[in-house]
Amino acid sequence: MSLVVTPETTAFLERFRVALPHAQLLAGTEGIGLYALAHHMAETAGQIIAIIRPIAKTKAGVPSIATEAIRDLYETARSRQLKASFIIIDDADSMTLSAQNALLKLLEEPNRSTHFILTTHQPEKLLPTIRSRVQRFTVPRVDEITSRRLTKSLGITDEKLRAQILYIASGLPAEISRLSADKRYFDELAARAGQARRFIEGTTYDRLVIIQTFKEDRVGALAFIRILLLILERLFMRTPTRDVAKLIQSLIEAAEAIQTNGNIRLQLSAVMV
Numbered sequence: 001m002s003l004v005v006t007p008e009t010t011a012f013l014e015r016f017r018v019a020l021p022h023a024q025l026l027a028g029t030e031g032i033g034l035y036a037l038a039h040h041m042a043e044t045a046g047q048i049i050a051i052i053r054p055i056a057k058t059k060a061g062v063p064s065i066a067t068e069a070i071r072d073l074y075e076t077a078r079s080r081q082l083k084a085s086f087i088i089i090d091d092a093d094s095m096t097l098s099a100q101n102a103l104l105k106l107l108e109e110p111n112r113s114t115h116f117i118l119t120t121h122q123p124e125k126l127l128p129t130i131r132s133r134v135q136r137f138t139v140p141r142v143d144e145i146t147s148r149r150l151t152k153s154l155g156i157t158d159e160k161l162r163a164q165i166l167y168i169a170s171g172l173p174a175e176i177s178r179l180s181a182d183k184r185y186f187d188e189l190a191a192r193a194g195q196a197r198r199f200i201e202g203t204t205y206d207r208l209v210i211i212q213t214f215k216e217d218r219v220g221a222l223a224f225i226r227i228l229l230l231i232l233e234r235l236f237m238r239t240p241t242r243d244v245a246k247l248i249q250s251l252i253e254a255a256e257a258i259q260t261n262g263n264i265r266l267q268l269s270a271v272m273v
Contacts, residue, residue, distance in 0.1 A: 003033070003040055004150050004173035006140050017045055020084055021135040023107055023116040025092075027123045028139035029233065030226060031175030034119035035090045037139060042117060046084030049114070050076050054094040062218060062259050065095040070102040077106050081113040092118035093125040100127045107133040125256075141171030154180040168193050168227070170234060192227045199228065204272065211268040221264045225255045247271070 005013075016024065024041070026034045042048045050073055054063035077087060089095075095103065107116070107130065118134060120126060142150075147170045151162050154177065168189055169175035179186045195213075198206050214221040229251055236244045254267040 003037065004142055004146060005037070006142055006146075008140055009037075009137075012137050013041065016041055020045060020115055022110045023118065023134040025123065025126075025131070025134040025136040026117065026119045026139055027136060028121065029141065029172060029230070030121045031169055031172035031178075031230070032139050032141065033172070033174030034121075034139060035088075036174055038088045038090070038117040038119050042086035042088060042115075046086055046115070047081070048088060049081070049085045050087045051090065052088070053090045062222065063091075063094060065089070065091070065099050067096060067098040067102050070095070070099045070106075073106065077114050078109070078111055079114075080111070083113070084115060085113055086115050086117055089116065089118045091120065093120040093122040095126075097127075100130060104129055104133075122252075142173060144170055147171055147173075147176060150176050151180065156180055164190055164193075168230065172230075189227065192224055193231070195224060196227045196231055200231065207272055208269075211265055214268065215265050218258060218261075218264060221258055221268065222255055225251050225258075229255075 026038055028034055039048070052065055052069050052073070054065050055069075056063040073087060089103070092103075104127065116134075118126075123131065123136065144166075147166055148162070150173055151165060156162050156165065165176055165179045165186070169179055179189065195210050199210050210224075214224060229248060232244055232248050232251070236248065250271045254262075254271050257267045258264055
């Protein structure tokens with residue numbers, strides 16, 4: 001399937017092919033399709049020699065990229081290649097601090113034939129020294145018309161289903177595609193979207209009941225916050241208000257605290273204040 005991107009992203013891809021940077025950072029909203037874009041960029045400009053993605057150490061754990069995964073790249077990254085070669089680090093913000101420091105050593109010793117493409121939904125979580133050594137492009141959402149065209153091209157003819165998918169993921173091609181292809185995933189996100197709507201529009205009691213369901217489910221709580229942010233970001237794009245901006249920031253802070261083993265109920269309850 002071809003990439004679904006904005007004219008701005010198309011122009012960026014042209015610039016990238018003409019002058020390959022040593023390290024490129026792709027930032028954007030989760031579901032925009034950063035990994036697919038990185039893969040496309042690497043394949044059209046050369047060859048992929050390594051892909052690093054976060055791994056959860058336990059079933060209930062939050063996925064991360066360990067130091068060892070980055071150190072394992074040292075020999076590969078420093079080897080001379082006959083053509084442009086790419087290392088993709090997906091969800092680079094999930095690297096531990098020591099992993100980021102290990103990556104920094106590679107970025108400080110550039111190899112002409114080896115290039116890095118990092119993706120992130122939270123660029124501020126990367127070390128300033130890493131951000132200063134990469135060229136950054138923030139991938140914009142596609143517009144509503146393009147989102148609707150994509151659902152049509154994916155064979156979604158049921159108007160109710162289309163409306164549900166667009167409510168959750170309008171502007172996010174990768175998320176629209178996944179929701180269309182994976183019914184189980186759609187059902188899970190649709191349920192979370194219903195919870196998110198009740199959390200936004202419901203009473204204090206409604207919110208407390210929802211928070212209680214995540215008291216021991218760290219991964220579920222983070223997934224719930226992700227849906228909340230998707231909905232609120234769309235709302236803010238249409239009607240920017242100080243209250244919505246404040247709620248978005250509170251949710252981002254809550255997610256960061258929960259990822260680092262903060263108390264789930266305490267962090268979600270603080271969002272209500």
